[in-house]
Amino acid sequence: MRPILLQGHERSLTQIKYNADGDLIFSCSKDHRINVWYSHNGERLGTYDGHNGTIWTVDVDSESRFLISGSADNMMKLWEVKTGKCLYTWEFPTAIKRVAFSEDDNYIACITEQRMGYQGAIRIFQINRKGDGKDQSKEPNFMFHPIESKATVLAFSATSDQLVTGHESGKLTLYNTKTGEEVVSNKRAHREVVTDIQMSPDRSYFITSSKDKSAKLYDTKTLDELKSYTTETPLNSAAIAPGRPYILLGGGQEAMNVTTTSARQGKFETRFWHKIFEEEVGRVKGHFGPINTIAVHPAGTSYASGGEDGFIRVHHFDESYFRARPYGDMEPEEE
Amino acid sequence: MPVELPKTSLDWATDALEEFDQPRNEETVDANGIRTITQYTTNEDGKKVKVTRRIRRIEKRTLVNHQVAERKTWAKFGAEKGSKPGPDNATTTVGENVTLKLHAGAKNTETTQQEQTKNPLVNKQVKCRLCQGEHFTAKCPYREELQLVGIGDVNADDIPPSDAGPAASAPGGSKYVPPSRRAGGGAGESMNRNRDDLPTLRVTNVSEDASEDDLRDLFSRFGKVFRVYIGRDRETGIGKGYAFVSFEDRANAEKAMQKVHGMGYDNLILNCQWSQPREARPAPA
Numbered sequence A: 001m002r003p004i005l006l007q008g009h010e011r012s013l014t015q016i017k018y019n020a021d022g023d024l025i026f027s028c029s030k031d032h033r034i035n036v037w038y039s040h041n042g043e044r045l046g047t048y049d050g051h052n053g054t055i056w057t058v059d060v061d062s063e064s065r066f067l068i069s070g071s072a073d074n075m076m077k078l079w080e081v082k083t084g085k086c087l088y089t090w091e092f093p094t095a096i097k098r099v100a101f102s103e104d105d106n107y108i109a110c111i112t113e114q115r116m117g118y119q120g121a122i123r124i125f126q127i128n129r130k131g132d133g134k135d136q137s138k139e140p141n142f143m144f145h146p147i148e149s150k151a152t153v154l155a156f157s158a159t160s161d162q163l164v165t166g167h168e169s170g171k172l173t174l175y176n177t178k179t180g181e182e183v184v185s186n187k188r189a190h191r192e193v194v195t196d197i198q199m200s201p202d203r204s205y206f207i208t209s210s211k212d213k214s215a216k217l218y219d220t221k222t223l224d225e226l227k228s229y230t231t232e233t234p235l236n237s238a239a240i241a242p243g244r245p246y247i248l249l250g251g252g253q254e255a256m257n258v259t260t261t262s263a264r265q266g267k268f269e270t271r272f273w274h275k276i277f278e279e280e281v282g283r284v285k286g287h288f289g290p291i292n293t294i295a296v297h298p299a300g301t302s303y304a305s306g307g308e309d310g311f312i313r314v315h316h317f318d319e320s321y322f323r324a325r326p327y328g329d330m331e332p333e334e335e
Numbered sequence B: 001m002p003v004e005l006p007k008t009s010l011d012w013a014t015d016a017l018e019e020f021d022q023p024r025n026e027e028t029v030d031a032n033g034i035r036t037i038t039q040y041t042t043n044e045d046g047k048k049v050k051v052t053r054r055i056r057r058i059e060k061r062t063l064v065n066h067q068v069a070e071r072k073t074w075a076k077f078g079a080e081k082g083s084k085p086g087p088d089n090a091t092t093t094v095g096e097n098v099t100l101k102l103h104a105g106a107k108n109t110e111t112t113q114q115e116q117t118k119n120p121l122v123n124k125q126v127k128c129r130l131c132q133g134e135h136f137t138a139k140c141p142y143r144e145e146l147q148l149v150g151i152g153d154v155n156a157d158d159i160p161p162s163d164a165g166p167a168a169s170a171p172g173g174s175k176y177v178p179p180s181r182r183a184g185g186g187a188g189e190s191m192n193r194n195r196d197d198l199p200t201l202r203v204t205n206v207s208e209d210a211s212e213d214d215l216r217d218l219f220s221r222f223g224k225v226f227r228v229y230i231g232r233d234r235e236t237g238i239g240k241g242y243a244f245v246s247f248e249d250r251a252n253a254e255k256a257m258q259k260v261h262g263m264g265y266d267n268l269i270l271n272c273q274w275s276q277p278r279e280a281r282p283a284p285a
Helices: A256-262 A321-322 B012-021 B066-071 B108-121 B143-149 B152-160 B163-169 B212-220 B250-260
Strands: A005-007 A013-018 A024-029 A036-039 A044-046 A055-060 A066-070 A075-080 A086-092 A096-101 A107-112 A120-124 A141-144 A151-156 A164-166 A172-176 A182-186 A194-199 A205-210 A214-219 A223-232 A235-241 A246-251 A271-274 A280-284 A291-296 A301-307 A312-316 B026-027 B034-042 B047-055 B092-094 B198-205 B225-232 B239-245 B271-274
Touching: A013 A291, A013 A301, A024 A055, A024 A301, A024 A312, A036 A066, A044 B066, A055 A164, A066 A096, A066 A246, A075 A096, A075 B143, A075 B198, A107 A151, A151 A194, A164 A194, A164 A205, A172 A223, A205 A246, A214 A235, A214 A246, A301 B092, B198 B250, B212 B250, B239 B250
Parallel strands: A013 A055, A055 A096, A194 A235, A235 A291
Antiparallel strands: A005 A312, A005 B092, A013 A024, A024 A036, A036 A044, A055 A066, A066 A075, A075 A086, A096 A107, A107 A120, A120 A141, A151 A164, A164 A172, A172 A182, A194 A205, A205 A214, A205 A235, A214 A223, A235 A246, A246 A271, A271 A280, A291 A301, A301 A312, B026 B034, B034 B047, B198 B239, B198 B271, B225 B239
């Protein structure tokens, strides 16, 4: 396959998201800019300008109408996807590390950093989808502070009243969004900071990646470990490939150590692992630095990886990818 | 291919005339659907340049839902405001081809490969060409005396090293052994060897889809196949229905001819004969 290289960012990527139909790719970076691209040919549709700091996170609703972004300039912005206009801005005392839309598009959740005497917080806002989207409430519907370790990543479960968070200590917690109480928690999910969390298409299970060099599948209801994938390098991102039984892992050596080793030792490849057999089945190379974020097309036909090197590489899978049966007859039936 | 024509006066009047004189751009489409576009332009140095481009257009249709189709017509915004549709080379390029081979136990094969490349370096022994000691020839303490006597040269060139046999058969041996001296290897391939000397079969009525490897598979069951050539259309790369298969051994070739002649292959019946040398071939009717 020939990857499409997207060079719209001057600094390292922080997050990539496909929209629900998979025709648009949203990317954000430390260079204060959000780009949106057509996934089929890599054409840039536009940019969302207005943030004044590293943009840590973006998410898009299922209708591709609203985009939410969180930045180190302490602002969270709501954008109109079609025109690039900023509809509403929330301001917080600290940076926003992660945002997410709920399944029904009615709520957004955000994690604010713990810094300068402020506690880390998780806030839930209800989005007013009527009218032009400029009339949003300033105050969150619910807000709570995670205890012990600060939250780094989050994702809504299948219903908007529960969300899963990953913490700096490696802990996973399922919160009730209405009361802020912990429903379940798994303190030994990972040994180090959880770097990414991505839900399966039906949100019944999810994958986490961690700096402890492993990625794991967890059940959303019980937070029980389903599968574990252990690699040689710290992981920054993990994604589930819909349609095929694979897991995509991205990471590599820490950016600060990159100059001291060759690209080969750095393991800057996207690694494909078999979801069921927990074995590595393939690699795709191309990045010159660690991979910070990976996103897979919702139909499983392509994937995009964003690296510390500032490049996004969009790969449309060849036919051989869909035909491959690395484990022959033991291969599970298609989902 | 740009063709440079002699430089002429740069006067605007003659320039205008020249433009009038320039042959017009041509565009032709041949039977294979290949479009040939010939353009005549004048480059920065005032030289006329003929540019011939050959393009094949392949139309691909994809079905998308209405929302996706609508989003493709959206006007660009932000930094891309006012840009024309289509990918911009400044931000979007196509990278080099990368392969993704999915197979079980991919990780294990990689580590063994690494070990294999590391090991020969570890086991490599340094041996002096003059005194056979364990040091580089340049650092040999007896270098001057041995070279004077001439023993070193004799050792190095005239007498084949006694351990050449085992060294050649052992994998990862560091010493180069010519093919003719390798264990089990016959005469090596020679540059001068004429391929017409090899017993060659002319196979006709070959399927368009058959590849060199397919035919090699088919014929190598009769003996070692030296070379397979499939006649192809120069433009499209589609097979023309004939192939030449050269064997190393005449007996194998004969056996293959008897078996394959009249055999069904991909819905066609193969026709297999000895290939005639170029001069002797009868003119096509």
